[in-house]
Amino acid sequence: MTLNFNAELQLKDFSYNAQFEAGNEIVVLFGHSGAGKSLTLQLIAGLLKPTRGRITIGAETVFDSDAGLDLPPQDRSLGYVVQDLALFPHMTVGENIAFGMTGSAQEQRLSDLLDLMGLNNLRDRRPLSLSGGQRQRTALARALARETNLLLLDEPFSALDESLRVELRRELIRLRSELDLSVIFVTHDLREAHLVADRLAVFDEGRLLQFEGREHVFRQPANGRVAELTGVANILRGRVSVVKPGDLTIEAGGTILRVPEPRNWHPAEGDSVEVAIRAERINLRRLDVNEPGKANLVGATIREELAYGATHTLRFTTALGQPIEVEIAARPYEVMGVAKQKSWTLELPPEDLHLMPLSSKSAVEAPRASATTA
Amino acid sequence: MIALRARIPLASAGLLCAIFAVFFVLPFAGLIERGLGEDGAWKAISSDTALDALVLSLWTSTLSLLIAIVAGTPVAYWLSHTRFPGKGVLEALIDLPIVLPPTIAGVALLTAFGRKGLLGGPLDDWFGLTLGFSTAAVIMAQLFVSAPFYVRAARAGFASVDAQFERVAHTLGASRLRAFTQIVLPLSWPSLAAGAALCWARALGELGATLIFAGNLQGETQTMPLAILNTFESAEGLTAAVALAILLLAVALVALAIFWMFSSRARGTA
Numbered sequence: 177m178t179l180n181f182n183a184e185l186q187l188k189d190f191s192y193n194a195q196f197e198a199g200n201e202i203v204v205l206f207g208h209s210g211a212g213k214s215l216t217l218q219l220i221a222g223l224l225k226p227t228r229g230r231i232t233i234g235a236e237t238v239f240d241s242d243a244g245l246d247l248p249p250q251d252r253s254l255g256y257v258v259q260d261l262a263l264f265p266h267m268t269v270g271e272n273i274a275f276g277m278t279g280s281a282q283e284q285r286l287s288d289l290l291d292l293m294g295l296n297n298l299r300d301r302r303p304l305s306l307s308g309g310q311r312q313r314t315a316l317a318r319a320l321a322r323e324t325n326l327l328l329l330d331e332p333f334s335a336l337d338e339s340l341r342v343e344l345r346r347e348l349i350r351l352r353s354e355l356d357l358s359v360i361f362v363t364h365d366l367r368e369a370h371l372v373a374d375r376l377a378v379f380d381e382g383r384l385l386q387f388e389g390r391e392h393v394f395r396q397p398a399n400g401r402v403a404e405l406t407g408v409a410n411i412l413r414g415r416v417s418v419v420k421p422g423d424l425t426i427e428a429g430g431t432i433l434r435v436p437e438p439r440n441w442h443p444a445e446g447d448s449v450e451v452a453i454r455a456e457r458i459n460l461r462r463l464d465v466n467e468p469g470k471a472n473l474v475g476a477t478i479r480e481e482l483a484y485g486a487t488h489t490l491r492f493t494t495a496l497g498q499p500i501e502v503e504i505a506a507r508p509y510e511v512m513g514v515a516k517q518k519s520w521t522l523e524l525p526p527e528d529l530h531l532m533p534l535s536s537k538s539a540v541e542a543p544r545a546s547a548t549t550a
Numbered sequence: 551m552i553a554l555r556a557r558i559p560l561a562s563a564g565l566l567c568a569i570f571a572v573f574f575v576l577p578f579a580g581l582i583e584r585g586l587g588e589d590g591a592w593k594a595i596s597s598d599t600a601l602d603a604l605v606l607s608l609w610t611s612t613l614s615l616l617i618a619i620v621a622g623t624p625v626a627y628w629l630s631h632t633r634f635p636g637k638g639v640l641e642a643l644i645d646l647p648i649v650l651p652p653t654i655a656g657v658a659l660l661t662a663f664g665r666k667g668l669l670g671g672p673l674d675d676w677f678g679l680t681l682g683f684s685t686a687a688v689i690m691a692q693l694f695v696s697a698p699f700y701v702r703a704a705r706a707g708f709a710s711v712d713a714q715f716e717r718v719a720h721t722l723g724a725s726r727l728r729a730f731t732q733i734v735l736p737l738s739w740p741s742l743a744a745g746a747a748l749c750w751a752r753a754l755g756e757l758g759a760t761l762i763f764a765g766n767l768q769g770e771t772q773t774m775p776l777a778i779l780n781t782f783e784s785a786e787g788l789t790a791a792v793a794l795a796i797l798l799l800a801v802a803l804v805a806l807a808i809f810w811m812f813s814s815r816a817r818g819t820a
Contacts, residue, residue, distance in 0.1 A: 222720075
C-alpha cells in the first residue's frame with residue numbers, strides 16, 4: 177500500500193503546500209499546532225478539499241484537481257481517528273466499533289478487535305462512561321474495523337498516561353507489520369515522534385520542511401527551523417573558511433570548527449552557515465586534561481544550571497561568542513564534580529556537527545528520500 | 551439584621567411564585583369543578599356534535615403533524631447545515647406564523663387559497679377545485695400555524711449535533727442518509743420529539759385561522775375548539791362548553807403521555 181500525497185490549499189489567512197509518499201511504515205507528521213498536520217489528514221480523508229493537487233491511496237486516485245476528481249470521504253478506503261475521537265455517544269463500544277464494518281463475519285471480527293484492544297468487558301458500555309484511554313482504544317478499534325491499509329491517527333495517545341502510551345505504541349508498531357498498514361501519525365510530542373516514526377515529516381506554517389528517515393531528520397535537519405523544531409538546542413553561526421572534500425573548516429567567533437561535508441548541498445568558501453549540535457552530543461572536559469589532536473575544543477563557563485533529576489542542563493558562555501547548551505546525565509555530573517567547577521572545555525565531536533545553509537526561515541525543498549524506508 | 555435583609559427578598563420571591571402558580575392552576579380547577587358539578591355535562595360530551603368534532607380534531611391535527619414532519623425535517627436539516635446570505639431573513643419568515651395572530655393567518659390563507667385567492671382563484675376556475683371551507687382547509691390552517699414549531703425545534707436539534715460526528719461517520723463509510731438516520735436523528739431526537747409535541751398541540755388547539763379559512767361546519771370543518779366556541783354561544787352555554795373543554799383536555803393529555811412514553815423508550819434503545 178502506498179499513499180501518494182500532493183496538495184496545495186489556499187485559505188484566507190493560511191497557505192498550505194506539501195508533497196510526500198508513504199509505504200508500509202509509520203510516517204509521523206510533526207510540528208507545532210497550526211503547522212498543517214491535522215489538515216493533512218483531513219485532506220487525505222476528504223473532509224477538506226485541496227485547491228490543487230493529486231492524492232492516491234494504493235491504486236485508487238481519490239483526488240485529482242486536473243481530472244476534476246474528488247471522491248467523498250465515504251468512498252475513500254481508510255481508517256481515521258480524529259483528535260477529539262468523536263465516539264458516537266448514543267452507541268455502545270461494540271456498536272461504535274462495528275459502525276464502519278462491511279462484509280461478512282462481522283460478529284467474529286468485532287470480538288477479535290475487542291480482544292486486540294482489551295475492550296472485552298466494555299462492549300456494552302457507552303463512551304461517556306469510559307476513561308480517556310478506553311475511549312482512545314475504542315476509537316482506534318473503530319478505525320481498524322474498516323480493514324483498510326491506511327490508518328490516519330491524529331494525536332491518538334494524547335489522553336493516555338505514560339504507561340498506556342508505551343503499551344499502545346508497541347501495539348501500533350506490531351499492527352503495522354502484521355496488518356500491512358501504512359500509518360500517518362500526527363503528533364507534536366518530540367519523544368513520541370522519535371519513538372514511533374519510521375520516517376518523519378516536519379511541518380511548519382503550512383509547509384513541509386523536511387521528510388526523511390527519523391535519524392536523518394534528527395541528526396541532519398534540513399535547516400535551522402527544522403533543527404529548532406526537533407529540539408536542537410545549539411544552532412551556531414559561522415563562516416566557511418576552508419573547503420576540502422568530505423571535510424570543512426568553519427570559523428565562528430575566532431574559533432575553528434571541523435565539520436563533515438553535508439549530504440545535500442555544497443557550501444563554498446566564505447558562505448555564512450549554521451551549525452547544529454544537540455545538547456546531549458557535547459562532551460564536557462576538565463581544563464587541565466590536555467589531549468592534543470582532538471578537534472573542536474571550546475573554552476566555556478557555566479552561566480546557568482537546570483537540574484531535571486535524571487539529567488542536568490548546563491548553559492555556557494563560550495569562546496565562540498555564542499552561548500552553548502549541554503545536557504549531561506546525573507551520574508557523570510556528580511563524578512566530574514560539575515557543581516563545584518565553573519570553567520570547562522567543551523568538545524564538539526565533528527561527526528555530531530551538522531552544517532546547514534543560513535536563512536532558516538525559507539522552506540527548503542524536502543529531499544525525496546527514496547530508498548530510506550526503515 | 552443581615553439574615554433578615556436576606557430573608558425579605560426571598561420571601562417576596564416565594565410569594566410571587568405562589569401567586570403565579572395559582573394563576574395557572576385555578577382555571578383548571580374551575581374547569582373540573584364546573585364540569586363535575588353541573589348536570590348536562592355528560593349530555594354535551596356524548597352528543598354527536600362533540601364526537602364529530604373530536605374525531606375531526608384528532609385526525610386532522612395528526613395529519614398536520616405528519617405533513618410537518620415529512621416536509622419540515624429536510625428543510626430544518628438544510629437550514630442547520632448551510633450558510634448563505636439572507637438565511638436569517640428566511641428563518642424569520644419561517645418563524646413568522648408563530649408570532650402571527652391566528653386570525654391574520656386565516657385571512658392570509660383565504661387571500662391565497664380561497665375561492666378568489668391568488669392560487670385558489672385559478673384552481674377554482676380551471677379545475678373546479680375549492681379549498682376554502684373544506685376539511686382540506688382545516689388541515690392547511692393547522693399546518694400553517696403549527697409546522698413552524700416543529701421546524702424551529704428540529705433546526706435547533708440538528709444544529710446541536712456536533713458536525714464532527716457526521717464527518718467521522720462519513721470516514722467510516724456511511725452515506726449521507728445513513729449518517730443522518732443513525733447519527734443525527736438519534737442524537738437530536740429529544741428536540742424533534744418536543745417540537746413534534748408542540749406542533750401537534752398547536753394544531754389541536756387551532757381556532758382563529760380555521761374559523762376564517764375553513765368555517766364551522768359540523769363533521770366537516772368543525773374541530774373541537776370550534777365546537778366549544780359554538781356551544782358556549784348556544785343555549786346550553788357555559789356548562790356544555792366546559793364539558794367539551796375537559797374532554798379535549800383529557801384526550802390531549804392522554805395523547806401526549808403516550809407520545810412521551812414512546813419517545814423516551816425510543817431514545818433509550820436508539
